[in-house]
Amino acid sequence: IASARGFAESTISGHIASAIEAGESVDLARCFTPDEERDMTAAFEKAGWQTLSGAHDILRGRIDYNKLRLFRAARGPRSQNA
Numbered sequence: 001i002a003s004a005r006g007f008a009e010s011t012i013s014g015h016i017a018s019a020i021e022a023g024e025s026v027d028l029a030r031c032f033t034p035d036e037e038r039d040m041t042a043a044f045e046k047a048g049w050q051t052l053s054g055a056h057d058i059l060r061g062r063i064d065y066n067k068l069r070l071f072r073a074a075r076g077p078r079s080q081n082a
Contacts, residue, residue: 010066010069013067013069014069016073017072017073018073020073021078026074028071028074031070032067032070032071036071037071039059039062039063040055040067040068040071040075042058043056043058043059043063044072044076049078052065052069052072
């Protein structure tokens with residue numbers, strides 16, 4: 001989507017994360033593997049859900065910021081209150 005529209009991937013992931021936070025349904029199975037979900041959950045629980053860089057550091061860069069942003073929007077504590 002990003003290259004077709006001439007945008008940075010971070011712009012697109014930011015818009016999708018905002019849509020998820022606003023209650024839009026997104027098929028997350030198309031975004032991450034079950035192993036990535038497990039690893040991101042563990043990293044965010046250790047680093048805190050407010051920090052992408054903390055989770056990214058714990059994962060040693062194996063999962064990029066775009067995926068982390070989407071995952072946090074969908075699975076983070078604020079998503080549980082929606």
